[in-house]
Amino acid sequence: MNPVAAFFRPNAWRVFRRNLYAWQKYAWSSVAINIVEPFAYFLALGFGLGAYITFSGYGSLVQFMAPGFLGLTALNTATFDAAWGCYERRVTSGVYESMVTAPVDPMEIAAGEYLWEAFRSMLYGTLFLAVITGFGLVHSWWALCCPLVLALAGIVCAIPALLVSFVVKTQEHLFYYFSFVATPMVMISGVFFPLDKFPHWALVIAWLTPLYHAVNVFRALVMGTVGTGTLWELLWLFCAIIVLAFAPVVPVRTKLAT
Amino acid sequence: MCAYSPVVSARALTKRYGQTQAVRGIDFSIPAGECFGFLGVNGAGKTTTMKMIYCRIARTSGDLLVLGRDPARDAVAIKQRLGVVAQENDIDPELTVLENLLLYASFFGIGGAQARRRATELLDLLSLTGKERAQVKEISGGMKRRLVIARALVNDPEILVLDEPTTGLDPQARLLVWEKLGALREAGLTLLLTTHYMEEAARLCNRVAIIDEGRILALGTPFELIERFAAADVLELIDAADASALHEQLDGLVVRRERHGDTQYLFCRDSRELLRRLRDLGFDPPRHVARHATLEDVFLNLTGRELVE
Numbered sequence: 001m002n003p004v005a006a007f008f009r010p011n012a013w014r015v016f017r018r019n020l021y022a023w024q025k026y027a028w029s030s031v032a033i034n035i036v037e038p039f040a041y042f043l044a045l046g047f048g049l050g051a052y053i054t055f056s057g058y059g060s061l062v063q064f065m066a067p068g069f070l071g072l073t074a075l076n077t078a079t080f081d082a083a084w085g086c087y088e089r090r091v092t093s094g095v096y097e098s099m100v101t102a103p104v105d106p107m108e109i110a111a112g113e114y115l116w117e118a119f120r121s122m123l124y125g126t127l128f129l130a131v132i133t134g135f136g137l138v139h140s141w142w143a144l145c146c147p148l149v150l151a152l153a154g155i156v157c158a159i160p161a162l163l164v165s166f167v168v169k170t171q172e173h174l175f176y177y178f179s180f181v182a183t184p185m186v187m188i189s190g191v192f193f194p195l196d197k198f199p200h201w202a203l204v205i206a207w208l209t210p211l212y213h214a215v216n217v218f219r220a221l222v223m224g225t226v227g228t229g230t231l232w233e234l235l236w237l238f239c240a241i242i243v244l245a246f247a248p249v250v251p252v253r254t255k256l257a258t
Numbered sequence: 259m260c261a262y263s264p265v266v267s268a269r270a271l272t273k274r275y276g277q278t279q280a281v282r283g284i285d286f287s288i289p290a291g292e293c294f295g296f297l298g299v300n301g302a303g304k305t306t307t308m309k310m311i312y313c314r315i316a317r318t319s320g321d322l323l324v325l326g327r328d329p330a331r332d333a334v335a336i337k338q339r340l341g342v343v344a345q346e347n348d349i350d351p352e353l354t355v356l357e358n359l360l361l362y363a364s365f366f367g368i369g370g371a372q373a374r375r376r377a378t379e380l381l382d383l384l385s386l387t388g389k390e391r392a393q394v395k396e397i398s399g400g401m402k403r404r405l406v407i408a409r410a411l412v413n414d415p416e417i418l419v420l421d422e423p424t425t426g427l428d429p430q431a432r433l434l435v436w437e438k439l440g441a442l443r444e445a446g447l448t449l450l451l452t453t454h455y456m457e458e459a460a461r462l463c464n465r466v467a468i469i470d471e472g473r474i475l476a477l478g479t480p481f482e483l484i485e486r487f488a489a490a491d492v493l494e495l496i497d498a499a500d501a502s503a504l505h506e507q508l509d510g511l512v513v514r515r516e517r518h519g520d521t522q523y524l525f526c527r528d529s530r531e532l533l534r535r536l537r538d539l540g541f542d543p544p545r546h547v548a549r550h551a552t553l554e555d556v557f558l559n560l561t562g563r564e565l566v567e
């Protein structure tokens with residue numbers, strides 16, 4: 001089955017609902033974990049370190065980081081669950097194993113997981129948006145579009161993480177993905193500081209990562225600087241989802257259908 | 259009558275995992291309404307065969323038709339009409355008993371009130387009523403097994419495939435599962451099962467295949483197999499002197515002899531008569547068991563006891 005078409009199949013939403021059923025049982029602790037930690041970083045860096053720093057053309061550090069942290073929240077929530085969670089559901093708890101004895105296509109499982117990560121990213125990101133709104137860091141009604149962009153960012157971050165969860169031999173190997181891919185991506189995506197002073201080659205790498213584009217969109221929405229550039233960033237994210245969706249096809253099929 | 263007879267048929271079916279040849283060319287066909295069992299030692303290839311039938315793994319070569327369709331092409335259509343109890347319990351540990359059934363039903367397009375009704379019926383059928391809201395982590399192994407069986411029935415399947423349905427259950431739980439499976443068979447459901455319990459096979463199965471190292475060694479009704487590979491009765495001589503010297507004088511009463519460790523197995527028409535004859539000949543075993551032969555004898559004769567002659 002085509003991995004993009006799988007998004008539109010009822011079974012993808014049933015896989016999503018499975019995760020929702022499971023999540024409901026620990027929803028409060030999950031919300032707390034996913035909000036308190038980024039918020040603690042945000043406060044410490046924004047107001048502690050931020051007392052010493054302003055970026056010319058961007059204002060205070062806390063103002064700069066506020067939209068960046070929307071991207072960071074999307075990346076963290078989606079990456080963590082798509083890597084650890086999907087590994088457990090595939091290997092440890094036999095969740096996928098039972099799904100494929102029913103008439104569920106492996107690509108529908110993958111699509112259901114992406115939809116689930118979109119939901120998580122949207123939920124936790126929107127809570128963070130509410131917090132920064134409370135701090136007076138949101139300057140435009142365009143910010144109401146953030147949840148949709150959070151969903152896109154969640155999907156685009158979930159795809160490579162799910163792919164990795166299907167190819168690693170042990171769960172510990174997932175740390176390689178966090179250390180060598182996810183964390184460096186945060187550093188070059190304009191979450192904490194502007195990239196103006198980066199060398200050209202570093203900007204090229206940044207341009208190739210989805211988080212960079214997501215953060216640009218969040219910044220435009222929060223600051224009210226939406227323009228045609230924002231549309232191009234969104235288009236990049238859409239195309240990335242469609243292209244990336246094909247990457248896990250072979251490992252997912254191999255593990256669940258042969 | 260069902261439109262498909264047989265409902266499952268395999269010809270020269272093989273499966274290789276890398277270097278391991280797990281199934282080496284097996285043939286069988288199963289008519290609708292039959293209960294068919296696979297018996298075999300660990301690693302014989304039972305699970306591999308079942309997985310090919312329930313479309314979990316692709317075959318390496320040979321022909322396989324399930325409900326008239328080829329798993330290589332129509333897996334989804336086949337799965338829609340199959341119930342599967344895998345060897346490992348794959349009940350979702352993060353969901354409740356009821357959520358497990360409702361979710362699984364949804365994959366077959368069964369939802370809402372219909373799914374709830376079906377779930378309630380099945381919990382009742384497998385004596386799990388009252389456990390709807392229990393977390394799967396909290397229920398016992400026997401209950402989990404029954405829940406997997408209940409789940410396999412949500413789509414009202416035409417074939418129920420069970421890979422070791424009662425391994426690890428206590429005797430009461432096993433009897434309960436046998437009773438339920440027996441009732442399903444009576445209701446006309448085709449059952450396909452693997453087991454290590456000969457009694458289970460003898461009780462439930464119309465026919466059994468004994469499989470070893472990926473090949474079918476024997477296939478038939480339990481009665482036929484006992485006739486062919488054992489005899490009506492068996493006299494077990496434990497710690498006795500070797501009785502083979504008396505063979506000539508027993509007038510062919512013994513049709514087959516096997517030895518396993520300290521025990522000699524003399525297969526015969528009538529074990530009491532044989533014992534009487536042995537005693538007449540002055541051969542008095544210190545300990546003995548005279549009994550009817552069972553499928554277990556067939557199984558051991560075919561797969562494991564050292565053959566004496």
Ligand SMILES: Nc1ncnc2c1ncn2[C@@H]1O[C@H](COP(=O)(O)OP(=O)(O)OP(=O)(O)O)[C@@H](O)[C@H]1O
Nearest residue numbers: 275278280298299300301302303304305306307345
């Ligand atoms: N995924 C796999 N990869 C490689 N080899 C496998 C795999 N699954 C099974 N095998 C091998 O195939 C052979 C048959 O295994 P199978 O699981 O079918 O046996 P079984 O009859 O079900 O045994 P048991 O009674 O222990 O369940 C064994 O040698 C096993 O090691």
Ligand SMILES: [Mg+2]
Nearest residue numbers: 304305306345
């Ligand atoms: Mg097995």
